[in-house]
Amino acid sequence: MQIARVIGTVVATQKHxxxxxxxxxxxQPLTMDDKPRGPALLAVDALGAGVDEKVLVVMxxxxxxxxxxxxxxxxxxxxxxIIDTVDISE
Amino acid sequence: MQIARVIGTVVATQKHxxxxxxxxxxxQPLTMDDKPRGPALLAVDALGAGVDEKVLVVMxxxxxxxxxxxxxxxxxxxxxxIIDTVDISE
Amino acid sequence: MQIARVIGTVVATQKHxxxxxxxxxxxQPLTMDDKPRGPALLAVDALGAGVDEKVLVVMxxxxxxxxxxxxxxxxxxxxxxIIDTVDISE
Amino acid sequence: MQIARVIGTVVATQKHxxxxxxxxxxxQPLTMDDKPRGPALLAVDALGAGVDEKVLVVMxxxxxxxxxxxxxxxxxxxxxxIIDTVDISE
Amino acid sequence: MQIARVIGTVVATQKHxxxxxxxxxxxQPLTMDDKPRGPALLAVDALGAGVDEKVLVVMxxxxxxxxxxxxxxxxxxxxxxIIDTVDISE
Numbered sequence: 392m393q394i395a396r397v398i399g400t401v402v403a404t405q406k407h408x409x410x411x412x413x414x415x416x417x418x419q420p421l422t423m424d425d426k427p428r429g430p431a432l433l434a435v436d437a438l439g440a441g442v443d444e445k446v447l448v449v450m451x452x453x454x455x456x457x458x459x460x461x462x463x464x465x466x467x468x469x470x471x472x473i474i475d476t477v478d479i480s481e
Numbered sequence: 482m483q484i485a486r487v488i489g490t491v492v493a494t495q496k497h498x499x500x501x502x503x504x505x506x507x508x509q510p511l512t513m514d515d516k517p518r519g520p521a522l523l524a525v526d527a528l529g530a531g532v533d534e535k536v537l538v539v540m541x542x543x544x545x546x547x548x549x550x551x552x553x554x555x556x557x558x559x560x561x562x563i564i565d566t567v568d569i570s571e
Numbered sequence: 572m573q574i575a576r577v578i579g580t581v582v583a584t585q586k587h588x589x590x591x592x593x594x595x596x597x598x599q600p601l602t603m604d605d606k607p608r609g610p611a612l613l614a615v616d617a618l619g620a621g622v623d624e625k626v627l628v629v630m631x632x633x634x635x636x637x638x639x640x641x642x643x644x645x646x647x648x649x650x651x652x653i654i655d656t657v658d659i660s661e
Numbered sequence: 662m663q664i665a666r667v668i669g670t671v672v673a674t675q676k677h678x679x680x681x682x683x684x685x686x687x688x689q690p691l692t693m694d695d696k697p698r699g700p701a702l703l704a705v706d707a708l709g710a711g712v713d714e715k716v717l718v719v720m721x722x723x724x725x726x727x728x729x730x731x732x733x734x735x736x737x738x739x740x741x742x743i744i745d746t747v748d749i750s751e
Numbered sequence: 752m753q754i755a756r757v758i759g760t761v762v763a764t765q766k767h768x769x770x771x772x773x774x775x776x777x778x779q780p781l782t783m784d785d786k787p788r789g790p791a792l793l794a795v796d797a798l799g800a801g802v803d804e805k806v807l808v809v810m811x812x813x814x815x816x817x818x819x820x821x822x823x824x825x826x827x828x829x830x831x832x833i834i835d836t837v838d839i840s841e
């Protein structure tokens with residue numbers, strides 16, 4: 392799983408029927424000191440996360456489909472947690 | 482999922498029987514400001530997307546097979562949405 | 572899926588029993604203008620492709636196993652189409 | 662699987678119900694001579710690993726879900742072993 | 752699948768019960784002219800491969816689990832063949 396920040400939303404009116412009602416978030420993966428890392432990607436929202444929140448993103452199809460609660464949904468990334476704290480040992 | 486633009490089509494007469502009738506699109510992943518990012522790839526069309534459209538691409542085998550509506554199809558990428566707008570928070 | 576060229580074959584007499592009889596091809600992924608891209612990889616042949624042919628390679632375990640027609644075969648890449656033409660829109 | 666070191670923990674109070682009770686570890690992949698390699702990532706703890714331990718991390722959704730013992734958990738990485746020794750042949 | 756050389760072994764006494772008895776190999780992916788390519792990784796041995804042998808490695812969870820003959824084992828890479836020859840067409 393990766394730590395990312397929600398940086399936007401995407402609207403796609405015409406989409407696969409298994410996506411009906413699913414919210415699509417644009418998330419930016421972060422380094423441990425909260426810098427952007429690599430390209431932003433799209434994830435379905437399984438939790439009601441909002442823009443600017445720091446989230447836990449799962450990046451694998453089966454896992455993301457489960458997160459959405461729709462077993463056979465064609466998704467490959469999902470927001471599955473909202474992060475409170477990250478403790479790094481010194 | 483990734484944002485990409487449809488940039489072409491591929492014809493493969495001789496193919497695995499589970500692909501019969503499936504349309505193969507050449508899609509170019511994009512950055513958030515619509516620049517090409519990385520190499521183009523092939524995705525099956527689950528939606529009737531046309532050349533030049535900005536689309537939502539799922540990149541994982543199980544998910545892509547579901548998108549095609551053929552559970553055991555040997556595919557690993559599919560177009561599952563046509564993108565209307567991307568809203569990036571400032 | 573990716574476009575690749577078959578550049579060789581691999582012989583492995585001692586192998587997992589689910590591979591019995593499967594042909595192993597060495598395939599080189601290509602850019603859109605047919606230049607080699609990244610390292611060559613091994614794919615099972617689900618179609619009877621020959622050396623030098625331009626092929627469609629699926630790169631994911633479940634999908635590749637389906638391609639081989641052996642549900643639980645331990646494979647992660649398979650040749651699933653022989654490419655006739657690639658049309659890139661200008 | 663990869664060799665990594667546990668470097669921290671992550672707290673996410675609000676998370677997908679399938680994660681209830683699961684411990685989230687921040688793990689840093691290592692090279693063979695124990696240098697950090699690439700970005701740190703999050704993995705669920707299937708074993709009771711502690712900070713600073715050298716662990717075996719599985720990085721794939723189905724495998725990680727199994728590790729957690731919850732078949733349909735939306736996870737994509739898990740700690741599945743604590744490493745005693747690595748023997749590299751000369 | 753990838754061509755790799757077995758370069759070592761890993762001992763992890765404390766591990767997920769589905770790994771009991773499985774041998775963990777450290778494998779180094781190779782280029783076509785047998786140079787090391789990218790980082791070494793861990794793979795379960797499904798075949799009895801020894802140090803220094805050139806092997807066929809499958810890198811995907813479902814496939815690797817099948818290779819081990821334990822459907823729900825939390826593994827993501829497995830040695831599934833021992834390579835005799837690689838023929839590259841000129």
